[in-house]
Amino acid sequence: MSTTPLATTRRATITDVAREAGTGKTSISRYLNGEMSVLSPELRARIEAAIERLDYQPNQMARGLKRGRNRLIGMLVADLTNPYSVEVLQGVEAACHALGLMPLICHAANEVEMERRYLQLLTTYRVEGVIVNALGVREETLRPVGDGGIPAVLVDRSVEGLVADMVGLDNRAAAELGTRHLLDNGFDDIWFVVQPFEQVSSRQLREAAFREVMSGAGAKGREGGLGGKGEGSRTGSKGGALGHTLVLNLAEPAAVERALAELDRAIDAAGGPRGAVANATGNAGRSAARSATDNATGNAIDSATGKPRRIALFAANAPVALCLALHLKARYGADWQARVALLSIDDPEWAELTGVTTIRQPTYEIGYRAVEFLHERIEGVQTTARDCLLPGELIVRASTSR
Amino acid sequence: MSTTPLATTRRATITDVAREAGTGKTSISRYLNGEMSVLSPELRARIEAAIERLDYQPNQMARGLKRGRNRLIGMLVADLTNPYSVEVLQGVEAACHALGLMPLICHAANEVEMERRYLQLLTTYRVEGVIVNALGVREETLRPVGDGGIPAVLVDRSVEGLVADMVGLDNRAAAELGTRHLLDNGFDDIWFVVQPFEQVSSRQLREAAFREVMSGAGAKGREGGLGGKGEGSRTGSKGGALGHTLVLNLAEPAAVERALAELDRAIDAAGGPRGAVANATGNAGRSAARSATDNATGNAIDSATGKPRRIALFAANAPVALCLALHLKARYGADWQARVALLSIDDPEWAELTGVTTIRQPTYEIGYRAVEFLHERIEGVQTTARDCLLPGELIVRASTSR
DNA sequence: CTGTTAGCGCGTTCAG
DNA sequence: CTGAACGCGCTAACAG
Secondary structure, eight states: OOSOOSOSSOOOOHHHHHHHHTSOHHHHHHHHTTOGGGSOHHHHHHHHHHHHHHTOOOOHHHHHHHHSOOOEEEEEESOTTSHHHHHHHHHHHHHHHHHTOEEEEEEOTTOHHHHHHHHHHHHHTTOSEEEEOOOSOOGGGGTTBSSSSBOEEEESSOOTTOOOEEEEEOHHHHHHHHHHHHHHTTOOEEEEEEOOOTTOHHHHHHHHHHHHHHHOSSOOOEEESOOSSSOSEEEEEETTEEEEEEEOOTTOHHHHHHHHHHHHHHHHHHOSOSSSGGGGGOOOSOOOSOOOOOOTTSOSBOTTTOOBOOEEEEESSHHHHHHHHHHHHHHHOTTGGGTOEEEEESOOHHHHHHTOEEEEOOHHHHHHHHHHHHHHHHTTOOOOOOEEEEOOEEEOOGGGOO | OOSOOOTTOOOOOHHHHHHHHTSOHHHHHHHHTTOGGGSOHHHHHHHHHHHHHHTOOOOHHHHHHHHSOOOEEEEEESOTTSHHHHHHHHHHHHHHHHHTOEEEEEEOTTOHHHHHHHHHHHHHTTOSEEEEOOOSOOGGGGTTBSSSSBOEEEESSOOTTOOOEEEEEOHHHHHHHHHHHHHHTTOOEEEEEEOOOTTOHHHHHHHHHHHHHHHOSSOOOEEESOOSSSOSEEEEEETTEEEEEEEOOTTOHHHHHHHHHHHHHHHHHHOSOSSSGGGGGOOOSOOOSOOOOOOTTSOSBOTTTOOBOOEEEEESSHHHHHHHHHHHHHHHOTTGGGTOEEEEEBOOHHHHHHTOEEEEOOHHHHHHHHHHHHHHHHTTOOOOOOEEEEOOEEEOOGGGOO
8 A cells, every 4th residue: 555654643752852842862861750850840841841742652662672671561361261360360450550560461362372472472572570370281381481581470370390489279278168068068979070180280289179178087089980081080988978070171072071971970860859849940841851860870879878969060160160050051951050069169250140159269369469479579589489379268159058 | 401591581682692693683683584585594504503592582672663663552451351352352362463463452441540541551662553442431532542643443332533443243233133033022021221321332322223123113212210310211112012221330339229120110010920831930939029010110011912011121231231130130039031031232151051142243253353454554554444343143042032 | 950972672774 | 695883762871
């Protein structure tokens, strides 16, 4: 098209302002940096006027080039689709605002390649620090960050081989809280559903804590379920209560289907509705599954009491919970919650709507603290890597109570 | 990993590389810019090695400073909490990736002051363009953008007094689609619920289209509802069907409560469950409301047929829909959908879960197109401001069908 | 108090 | 093909 890519109006530079104000660039620079005390009120007024007249705005790029710091920090988010991330972001933004930082938000969209690319981009833009909610990968792609590289703080999960500050949920306590809640409410067949562990520490920790509580003192756990690449379930028990771990690889529809099928068998085996009134609730005609008395898994009936087990699902995070809820609804109809309880870490907006019990993470504070840590790091703090574990809050809803 | 990482994070500069490669900066620069044809293979190899050895990464800031373009564009999002925004973002990112742009995502979090601040920040960082999903404000804060300023393209809504490309949903068609769907399915008492119009064109357009369809040929609309500052409802009718507009100011709890109260009266007045089987569905004991035969509004019974009206809510977007759903569930229990149908523009993740009918926006494409427009603008295209209206897709779910 | 002089890291003539 | 020199917009000494 037009050969002149030049904008209609080239933005004014510091030189323009100096000329307009009839002075040198230095005074302008001083004015911009708030060194008012060293400027005569008269000059100051002229500068002010010139700036106003030219609609001048200092070029942060040039400024950063000279000064060596551009007040930019990178915020690498693994998955913005996860409400957790957006909430953390709010905290990050607030903190940045307070500290005069400008967050560059980068969204890896669950793609390792994106993560790598953005990280590289961030360093070429010479951000002063990075707060990263990493994908489950090796430290490889995070090379430029951390130790020898630019300051970094991890969010939600730590990365193997990378020493850096980390702030996130107290996974251990949260998983215990949830498990105990389910146990206390009489559920004795609990399935912990989680995405592939890979390198994601938070998933590992949550599952480990769950398993630990389930196995209790006299652990008689065993490995079970489908064999093969990472799928399948671990099983343990405590005081007659059964605990299983199910891996749900959301990225692979086929794997999801297989895992859900296993779950279905367990639910069907658990038999009838969980409550007394439940049967009256049939929004009939939808339910695809029969109230099967099929006892294939052998876990449906408590061998001691002879009563049918009460089954509950413990989702390791919101995406998993959503996947489960959608499936259960499709299979058991709108009234699926009468058949199986659902508890989830993370508190998505639809939780209240569907009455699902959750453990809400202190997302805002996580984001805020992360920036504070990073800021200290940027300012030169050299202490050893710190961990900040914040507690989750159990929000009991209809799904798991009565 | 041969050489020791330099002490104080001192990144290698082009000069370092030149020295290391035993050549001048120019050659390095050429290498970086892919002008391989003018470099002897031998020199090229040396440069490559030097870069590798020093882990050199060009400084985009300095580069941009010189070249005048830094490949940065701003993406100003009004509310990341709205899934719509995140989805649009995906499209934006994909397009940026394809075009070699780097999006700086700024989240105004519904605060006008934030919007202003970020816009200013973006210009000081000399972004080459901005794609903005503006808050409902006057063109004032968008001054630096558009006409005389940096290229901009609007998303979802246009801004009064600001001429720029715009890409978004075909609001008119979408609202018609939804309204007709409700009408066709026998709903004859339809409430269009929308956030305050303010300067948000999309809300205005949606409501206008709704009203137009409802008033049909023989329009006998009237203004009604609570008086006062922007609250209240407009009422119109078509072929015996009633159409109301309810403004829901989500930012003000008190206003929300008042508006919802008005809605409740209408729903109560509409009387019993909407379907034949509905009564059998009572997840009883929860429903706070009685199957009131109260006829206060006078609209509950069709004066012609004498039959109770079938009431439906048409939410102008997802946040509104969520607010409505939460309220309805709290008031009428888990089975609220038996009493009132809900249709929403936007297709949040919980829609499928709750069976709410929606009109899904082509969010990804909206984002993608926005960047394409912006890119053209950046490259100097000078055509008059364009509008790109993309169609929405009706997704019928249980809520509104049978 | 104020102007002058160097660069920051890089791209771009323009002569070798 | 290569390198020296200049300047982008701005800040930081260093003199007046």
